[in-house]
Amino acid sequence: MAENGENSDGGQKTKPPIKKKRPEDFRFGPILGEGSYSTVKLACEISTGREFAMKILEKRHIVKEKKVPQVEREKKVLSRLDHPFFVKLYFTFQDPERLYFGLSVARKGELLSKIKQLGKFDVDCTRFYSAQIVSALQHLHSLNIIHRDLKPENILFNDLMQIQITDFGTAKEVTESDLETPKASSFVGTAQYVSPELLKDKQAGVSSDLWALGCIIFQMLSGKFPFQAPNEYLIFQQILSCRYELPDYFPDDAKDLITNLLQLDPLKRIGCPTCGGYDALMSHPFFKGINWDTLLIAPAPQVM
Numbered sequence: 276m277a278e279n280g281e282n283s284d285g286g287q288k289t290k291p292p293i294k295k296k297r298p299e300d301f302r303f304g305p306i307l308g309e310g311s312y313s314t315v316k317l318a319c320e321i322s323t324g325r326e327f328a329m330k331i332l333e334k335r336h337i338v339k340e341k342k343v344p345q346v347e348r349e350k351k352v353l354s355r356l357d358h359p360f361f362v363k364l365y366f367t368f369q370d371p372e373r374l375y376f377g378l379s380v381a382r383k384g385e386l387l388s389k390i391k392q393l394g395k396f397d398v399d400c401t402r403f404y405s406a407q408i409v410s411a412l413q414h415l416h417s418l419n420i421i422h423r424d425l426k427p428e429n430i431l432f433n434d435l436m437q438i439q440i441t442d443f444g445t446a447k448e449v450t451e452s453d454l455e456t457p458k459a460s461s462f463v464g465t466a467q468y469v470s471p472e473l474l475k476d477k478q479a480g481v482s483s484d485l486w487a488l489g490c491i492i493f494q495m496l497s498g499k500f501p502f503q504a505p506n507e508y509l510i511f512q513q514i515l516s517c518r519y520e521l522p523d524y525f526p527d528d529a530k531d532l533i534t535n536l537l538q539l540d541p542l543k544r545i546g547c548p549t550c551g552g553y554d555a556l557m558s559h560p561f562f563k564g565i566n567w568d569t570l571l572i573a574p575a576p577q578v579m
């Protein structure tokens with residue numbers, strides 16, 4: 276390599292190499308979140324003062340738990356995502372013991388904490404955040420990526436109170452043929468949000484994220500899960516028979532939307548390619564008044 280950035284062989288300009296960051300480049304602050312395989316800490320880059328949510332993974336633990344493919348998948352998927360409703364991956368580096376992912380900071384916590392704090396959301400707030408999730412899923416699915424573990428714990432808020440979807444360890448990149456006939460997988464998400472097709476046929480496609488969306492809208496409006504029972508086996512039985520009750524106080528258009536999302540047959544779920552796609556979902560009456568073009572810059576309603 277020539278010093279002026281030209282290849283010695285081809286004379287073509289190449290980008291200067293990006294210097295990998297190191298743990299010493301950061302001042303680490305409080306823990307923002309902890310998972311089974313990682314800890315997320317606030318980290319301030321000393322040279323710039325910029326703050327990141329640093330996801331730190333112990334290599335030994337990842338290898339021992341056979342989670343290497345999951346970590347690689349998360350890095351690959353996150354590096355493809357550049358959209359305001361997703362946590363952004365700025366850089367990665369490693370030291371002999373750990374892997375580090377530098378992510379955007381979502382300071383305002385999880386959707387789950389907000390629902391718990393308030394008991395439930397009012398209809399306008401539910402509509403607004405459901406629309407942000409729909410818009411995020413439209414983007415994700417347009418890249419042929421499925422999240423597979425969408426739930427209020429994985430939906431964070433930034434300073435502007437916009438959603439930041441995170442945790443792509445279980446996400447999957449699907450091919451066009453997978454979209455039509457998804458392949459069997461050993462993956463099972465979180466009991467309350469898992470789709471019937473995943474339980475029955477071990478298959479998850481874009482529609483599985485739409486099922487989770489139905490569960491989340493139900494939960495925002497009521498503070499409760501649509502499928503709840505004393506143990507996972509009984510929750511799965513309820514899901515497999517699509518046994519849930521819509522509270523009387525839900526507005527009719529919300530009832531209709533949830534019913535159309537919580538369809539046993541993934542091909543009949545509103546928003547999936549065989550059921551009108553995102554045009555049908557976004558023009559559902561529940562979303563009346565939502566301006567999909569300005570959702571990114573629209574001020575968030577007071578959460579209540």
Ligand code: ADE
Binds near residue numbers: 315328
């Ligand atoms: N917890 C997990 N990921 C986070 C992030 N990106 N920002 C804030 N808290 C987090």
